[in-house]
Every structure is written in structure tokens, then in C-alpha cells.
Amino acid sequence: MSDHTLRGSIIGSKSLESDENIDPIEREEVAYICPKGHETIIPFAVTAEIPEAWECRCGAVARREDVDDRYFYGGYKPKRTHWDLLLERRTEEELQEVLEKRLKMHREGWIPDYE
Secondary structure (H helix, E strand, O other), X not given: OHHHHHOOOOOOOOOOOOOOOOOOOOEEEEEEEOOOOOEEEEEXXXXXXXXXXXXXXXOOEEEEOOOOOOOOOOOOOOOOOHHXXXXXXXXXXXXXHHHHHHHHHHHOOOOOOOO
């Protein structure tokens, strides 16, 4: 008898529940961009924890669009000049003092001219 009740229905693939009187959860769309420029938009529930990275369709790691990720992909990081390196160690006032001292030494003959 139990064979007759299941006949014609596929168990596990279809739900007999309807979508009436169901309020879907509020969602937000988050855009991810990979280094190759592909944009992927994923809907997340407002209460969900949004990941920083997502796998792109090309296989690369995509980062959230709203996050400043210039240093993540490399190649964009600006080159540090000699001046930047000096300013990491000393202030401009200290550098001015060192310059004055070296010029004084040069004028007094402590430092020879290099040509």
C-alpha cells in the first residue's frame, strides 16, 4: 500500500510548500573585482558577515570593490625615493642642520672636492 502513495512524486527534489506569506530576508549586493578587471556581484543577507575576498570566475582572487586594495595586487605600490627614505629617519630640520654642518666642513677644507 505504501508504494501507491509515493507513485508519481520525486522525493527530495521538489517542495510541496508554497512561497505565500513568506518575507524574504533583506539583502545587499557586494561587488568584487579581480586583478584582470572582472566584476562579480554577490547578494548577501544584511546580517551576514561579508568576506574580503571572493574567487573570481577566472580563478583569481577578487577583492571587495569598496575596500582600498591597491597594495593587495602589487605593482601599484609607489616607489620610495631617496627623499622618502631620509624623511623616515630624520625631520627636515635635522637634515638642514646636517647640510649646514657638511657645508661648513667643506668650506674649512675638511672635505676635499671630488671632480
